[in-house]
Each structure stands twice: as structure tokens, then as C-alpha cells.
Amino acid sequence: MRLAPNPNGPWHLGNARMPAVIGSYKEMYDGWMCCRFDDTDPETKRPDLDAYDGILDAIDYLGFEPDEVVRASDRVETYYEHARNLIDEGGAYACSCPQGEFSDLKNGGESCPHRDQDPETIHEEFDRMVAGEYDSGEMVLRVRTDIEHKNPALRDWVAFRMVDTPHPREAAAEYRCWPMLDFQSAVDDHLFEVTHIIRGIDLQDSAKRQGFLYDYFGWEYPEVTHWGRIEVDEYDVPLSTSSIKELVAEGELDGWDDPRAPTLASLERRGIRGDAVVEAMTELGVSTSSADLAMSSVYSANRERVDDGTDRAFLVRDGERVPVEGGPDEGHPPVHPEHEDRGTRDVPLGEAVLLEPADVPADGERVWLKGWGPVRNEDGTLVYTDESIDVVREGDVDVVHWVDAGENVPVRMRTMDGDIAGHAERGVAGYDVDDLLQFERVGFVRVDSTEGDEFVVYFTHR
RNA sequence: GCUCUGGUAGUGUAGUCCGGCCAAUCAUAUUGCCCUCUCGAGGCAAUGACCGGGGUUCAAAUCCCCGCCGGAGCACCA
Known part of the structure; x- marks a missing residue:
């Protein structure tokens, strides 16, 4: 199994669900679990360098230890390699259509002119993407799925795009051609022999998108389960990294561990034990419908643990x-x-x-x-x-x-x-x-x- | 609009696949009582739910149909 966080800030209560549920399954079945930072967007979801260790600390606070820790930004060459294989299989093509135009074609179930280029041209264009010869928005590599698929979300999705902003990690700062989550995650899940994926419903179409990739490569897709959105009572601050970040920056909150913040750092500072949070989280189960986490259940679990001592x-x-x-x-x-x-x-x-x-x-x-x-x-x-x-x-x-x-x-x-x-x-x-x-x-x-x-x-x- | 997906007490959950043992489980919550030199802990009790309507059946939370209401995706974010 794997934890696949995006290291774009400290963790809040909602993020705890991932290690709580996945870590508990790992323990229950004596499995293997890695923490893989999916940090492949240096711009819109720009990684926060402190968050890598912060997230590892949060996992530790909850009482889990990953068997291995990897960063997607260290593995870009691997993704390029698989992209080239995919082109050989006829599973991808380079596309320079402006976003809006492609979207219109796609929604009408029509191919764009780049879809049927010969492999040599596609390889050349992809090499130039890798070399950074295009600017952001000029060229993408698309996976050839089914342009008439009844679900428009699955039609010829983007696998690689150009990003002008350098990655904050020095080791990855030179890359300009970055994989999208669906590509990166699909390749890594197979390479790391992940057998079970548990993630949010926001990614429920991902399995179907990635299925096309797995078919091209002849791989078998892992078992997938999705959980729904989670909300927590007792807090005025929303369960969202970006809004907490804003409130901290504005000085509305004294920091990420302000008692009013629904963050793990705050709970830790208040003296709530990580395993109490895990208990409350695992009780929520993995239903795809959205759920309200009652803080009282966290408190109850914690009181049970600390009262005696x-x-x-x-x-x-x-x-x-x-x-x-x-x-x-x-x-x-x-x-x-x-x-x-x-x-x-x-x-x-x-x-x-x-x-x-x-x-x-x-x-x-x-x-x-x-x-x-x-x-x-x-x-x-x-x-x-x-x-x-x-x-x-x-x-x-x-x-x-x-x-x-x-x-x-x-x-x-x-x-x-x-x-x-x-x-x-x-x-x-x-x-x-x-x-x-x-x-x-x-x-x-x-x-x-x-x-x-x-x-x-x-x-x-x- | 198109495509997914889901609806059991205030909250979460079991049961739904393979209809009967479900007048529906457990936890939390709330209330009351007992105990206690805490409003904590412990004990006891009460409260409280199958989204609606049809259908199939001897029998439906469970199967079928039609509604209603949510959530998610349709990004060169993760």
C-alpha cells in the first residue's frame, strides 16, 4: 500500500485519514507501506520544502512508520522512460492544441490533428519537451484512450505538460517537463507493486483513466477503494490547507498549531494522542458518502487513553x-x-x-x-x-x-x-x-x- | 449538460452481495438514576434510524422500477 501525499503544507485532520486507514490495514494484514510524495507540480500545487518532514512527523505522531519514503520528483527519468515505451506502443501522442480548442473537440468526441502522427514525430516532440524546448502550454503528451468514450473525463487525458517554474527541490529544479498525477501515480503504483489503493472519491475517475495505461503496458491494476469527503464539527476554520494557510498569513491564527486550527499540530499541542485520532478515523470507515467527524469521538478515545495516567x-x-x-x-x-x-x-x-x-x-x-x-x-x-x-x-x-x-x-x-x-x-x-x-x-x-x-x-x- | 457515486438514530457504523434469526448492531452524543470529596472515570436505564412511492414475495433495510436529495469528476491541480 502507499500513502501518496502532496507536500504542499502541514497536515490537517482530514489528511490524517490516509495514514490512519491505510496504516491500520497495513498492520492488520502485516503488509508493506511506503510514503510517496506526489510532488510533480512545481507551480499550482507548489511543494513546501518543510512539508516533507512535517508530513513524516505527522505520520509518526499518528503512530505509523512507512517502510520506504520516496519523492516523485526524484523519479522523473523513470516516468520519461515509460512515456517513451508508451509512445512505442502507440499509446500516446504529442499535442500542441490550445487547451480550449482541444476541450471543444474532445467534448464533441472528435480527434485533434495530432492524434495520428507517426511515432518518429511524436518521439522527436517528446524529446524536445524533455529538453525544455517548449514553454508552458505549448505542448503536452496525451494518452490515446477512446475519444468517443461516453465519459468525457476519460478521453485522451494529458500525461505530461510543460511547467516554466522550477521545482523548489534543488535536485529536481532543472526539469521542465512534468508528468501529471494520473501518469506518475500509475507508473509508480505498478513499479512498487502496490496491491491496494485507498484514496478519496475526487480520484474515482483516475482508476479508469489509468486503466488505459495499464492495458497498454499489460499490467494488472491494483484493488481500489474510495472514501468520501470528511468534515469536522466544532471548528470554524475549514479543513483545507490553503484556507488555513491564508488565515495564518493574515494573522487570524497564531500559527499552524493554534488551538482553533483543525491541524494535527494543534491537536498534538493540546495533548491529544495520535492513536486517539486514528481510532476516530478508522471508525469512520471507508464509505464513499461524505461524513462528519464528531470531535467528541476523538475526545472520547483520548480520554479513555489518558484518564488513568x-x-x-x-x-x-x-x-x-x-x-x-x-x-x-x-x-x-x-x-x-x-x-x-x-x-x-x-x-x-x-x-x-x-x-x-x-x-x-x-x-x-x-x-x-x-x-x-x-x-x-x-x-x-x-x-x-x-x-x-x-x-x-x-x-x-x-x-x-x-x-x-x-x-x-x-x-x-x-x-x-x-x-x-x-x-x-x-x-x-x-x-x-x-x-x-x-x-x-x-x-x-x-x-x-x-x-x-x-x-x-x-x-x-x- | 454529460459521466460516476451514495442515501440506516444528532454523529459514525453493522446488516444490503446470498430476502426470513432485524419490532435493526455497536460506539459516540444527550438525559435521568447509582457510585464517587471532580461537571472525569465506573455502573444502570432511557432517547433515537432503514430518503419517498410503487412492485415482486408467505416474507423486503436487503431484490426490481420511478422519484427525491446529496457528493465527486468532465484541468496542461493533486
């Missing part, structure tokens, strides 16, 4: 300062409620706490400061009541999270809906970048930066 902590958002009277000077909530052996935390409590506004009890009402004890609001002061935990069990008193008003860690939590300022318990200062935490009653986060006077975390999900 993630330490708990308190984070108070938009804290309201309330004085406290009496009680112990420290609280000891557990590091993880299901794992007593991991111990307890030490959360100091001085003369006042910070509570989320909605958690502040009304005058005369009680609340249980989690891991510390019960208090009653008496004229704006929380007075320790020294009651047993039974008051919570009886359902009369809510349990809330809190931090000391003086001794805490200011935190900036970045979410899809913007940044939230808060204060976390003292102990979170001991965590490092990439550590995961669950802020109780708030949600999971990944520690992103501990430098400076601000502790930055990325919100994962509840």
Missing part, C-alpha cells in the same frame, strides 16, 4: 477572593482518585481562597473545599464548620475546587474559544512541558510552557 490538580478560573477563618492550613486531595498509592497533594490554605464565581456559596450556605473541609459563608467570610464528609454524602453541600489566594501559580489556559486566565494550586509548578494534567471539574490540559511568570497550558477536552 493523568494527575489531578485545581485550577480556578476568574477567581473571586474570599477570606477563610479556621480549619487546617493545608488540604490533601489525592493525586488520582482511583490510585491511592500515588499519594496526595499538599495544597496550602492561608487567610483567603480563590473560588470560581459560580462556586461561591450564598450568605449562610455551605460548600466543601475539596480535599480540605467544609465552610459556611458568614457575611462574606468562609468559616470552617468542622462537619464530617456526611454532609456531602447527604447531598446538602457541593464540593468545589479552590486555590490559596496568595500561594498559587498564575496560569494561562489556551482553548478553542480563546485564552482563559486562572490560578492553579502551588504543586503544578513542579510539572514540565508536555505533561498532562486534569484540572478537576475543568478538564484535561497539556503543559505547554513553564518559562517566565506565566504557566501556559493548552486545553485538551473535558
Whole structure:
């Protein structure tokens, strides 16, 4: 099998479907999989040099490793060779018709005058294409299919065209005559002995186009499956490399890993594990109808993976300062409620706490400061009541999270809906970048930066 | 317009090829209850679907026909 990405930018969630599905099949059947960069358009789909490694990193993040990595732009001579063979077989001809004219002829099912040239002339013209003697648009090499085929999309398609813009990769910068995807991909799939192709429905006519090539060469076409378009809820930003690129350039997004961007880099930064994304993707299956991916299924898969190993902590958002009277000077909530052996935390409590506004009890009402004890609001002061935990069990008193008003860690939590300022318990200062935490009653986060006077975390999900 | 292709609960999916075991599976979601010093986890329960209409048949999600509604291609993009 093969992954055939176009390296024109960092990957978004939609791109993850390719390695998720194909990589999973590869593992399931102990197959072989390569990553082949289909970078044969130096102009309209101009490759981004950083994207080659970026895509490999993304595949790694998802938990897969290609058995081989190749770039189509390194294999241009191979394509030329097959083009010459095809001309010998009578399967191709050079054509200098202007695009519009050819299109009109084609739609009418009529041949153009170049279709029946003799092989010598075609070879000569193709050699001149390879030598770069034509400019963009002057000459193409077409595959001779069936000019009266009932599906106009399959009639005499272009195999090679001229591109004036040099390829960004130095090794390929001299080529001017480039194969089209249908030709390049067809040749490579055969040469690499690909047995199964899984790709998007946008390429559903490709198999039929390439079938003509396989017939000329006497090859057997691989099994093909197509999946439909995928959309993701919860994001305002569309699942499109070019539009994300635009938003980043305009400064609407802080970068490719902005939490509002539906990119893999963003999910990784938020602390979502690659295999959770894979699980959600493979659940979508390979139906050709379009599908909405619910982010909740990614979150659910991720929560299942991280919940058990993630330490708990308190984070108070938009804290309201309330004085406290009496009680112990420290609280000891557990590091993880299901794992007593991991111990307890030490959360100091001085003369006042910070509570989320909605958690502040009304005058005369009680609340249980989690891991510390019960208090009653008496004229704006929380007075320790020294009651047993039974008051919570009886359902009369809510349990809330809190931090000391003086001794805490200011935190900036970045979410899809913007940044939230808060204060976390003292102990979170001991965590490092990439550590995961669950802020109780708030949600999971990944520690992103501990430098400076601000502790930055990325919100994962509840 | 021409050519493909598809329509099962909010979302995704199983079942469709080879009609009956499908008063339709599983997951997620939502709601309620239990448990819990988290609104997390765990447990229990509820909600909720075969695009429509004909036909064939003892029997149709499944086969046939006609509609309706999507998606894709018809590029010197991938």
C-alpha cells in the first residue's frame, strides 16, 4: 500500500485519514507501506520544502512508520522512460492544441490533428519537451484512450505538460517537463507493486483513466477503494490547507498549531494522542458518502487513553477572593482518585481562597473545599464548620475546587474559544512541558510552557 | 449538460452481495438514576434510524422500477 501525499503544507485532520486507514490495514494484514510524495507540480500545487518532514512527523505522531519514503520528483527519468515505451506502443501522442480548442473537440468526441502522427514525430516532440524546448502550454503528451468514450473525463487525458517554474527541490529544479498525477501515480503504483489503493472519491475517475495505461503496458491494476469527503464539527476554520494557510498569513491564527486550527499540530499541542485520532478515523470507515467527524469521538478515545495516567490538580478560573477563618492550613486531595498509592497533594490554605464565581456559596450556605473541609459563608467570610464528609454524602453541600489566594501559580489556559486566565494550586509548578494534567471539574490540559511568570497550558477536552 | 457515486438514530457504523434469526448492531452524543470529596472515570436505564412511492414475495433495510436529495469528476491541480 502507499500513502501518496502532496507536500504542499502541514497536515490537517482530514489528511490524517490516509495514514490512519491505510496504516491500520497495513498492520492488520502485516503488509508493506511506503510514503510517496506526489510532488510533480512545481507551480499550482507548489511543494513546501518543510512539508516533507512535517508530513513524516505527522505520520509518526499518528503512530505509523512507512517502510520506504520516496519523492516523485526524484523519479522523473523513470516516468520519461515509460512515456517513451508508451509512445512505442502507440499509446500516446504529442499535442500542441490550445487547451480550449482541444476541450471543444474532445467534448464533441472528435480527434485533434495530432492524434495520428507517426511515432518518429511524436518521439522527436517528446524529446524536445524533455529538453525544455517548449514553454508552458505549448505542448503536452496525451494518452490515446477512446475519444468517443461516453465519459468525457476519460478521453485522451494529458500525461505530461510543460511547467516554466522550477521545482523548489534543488535536485529536481532543472526539469521542465512534468508528468501529471494520473501518469506518475500509475507508473509508480505498478513499479512498487502496490496491491491496494485507498484514496478519496475526487480520484474515482483516475482508476479508469489509468486503466488505459495499464492495458497498454499489460499490467494488472491494483484493488481500489474510495472514501468520501470528511468534515469536522466544532471548528470554524475549514479543513483545507490553503484556507488555513491564508488565515495564518493574515494573522487570524497564531500559527499552524493554534488551538482553533483543525491541524494535527494543534491537536498534538493540546495533548491529544495520535492513536486517539486514528481510532476516530478508522471508525469512520471507508464509505464513499461524505461524513462528519464528531470531535467528541476523538475526545472520547483520548480520554479513555489518558484518564488513568493523568494527575489531578485545581485550577480556578476568574477567581473571586474570599477570606477563610479556621480549619487546617493545608488540604490533601489525592493525586488520582482511583490510585491511592500515588499519594496526595499538599495544597496550602492561608487567610483567603480563590473560588470560581459560580462556586461561591450564598450568605449562610455551605460548600466543601475539596480535599480540605467544609465552610459556611458568614457575611462574606468562609468559616470552617468542622462537619464530617456526611454532609456531602447527604447531598446538602457541593464540593468545589479552590486555590490559596496568595500561594498559587498564575496560569494561562489556551482553548478553542480563546485564552482563559486562572490560578492553579502551588504543586503544578513542579510539572514540565508536555505533561498532562486534569484540572478537576475543568478538564484535561497539556503543559505547554513553564518559562517566565506565566504557566501556559493548552486545553485538551473535558 | 454529460459521466460516476451514495442515501440506516444528532454523529459514525453493522446488516444490503446470498430476502426470513432485524419490532435493526455497536460506539459516540444527550438525559435521568447509582457510585464517587471532580461537571472525569465506573455502573444502570432511557432517547433515537432503514430518503419517498410503487412492485415482486408467505416474507423486503436487503431484490426490481420511478422519484427525491446529496457528493465527486468532465484541468496542461493533486
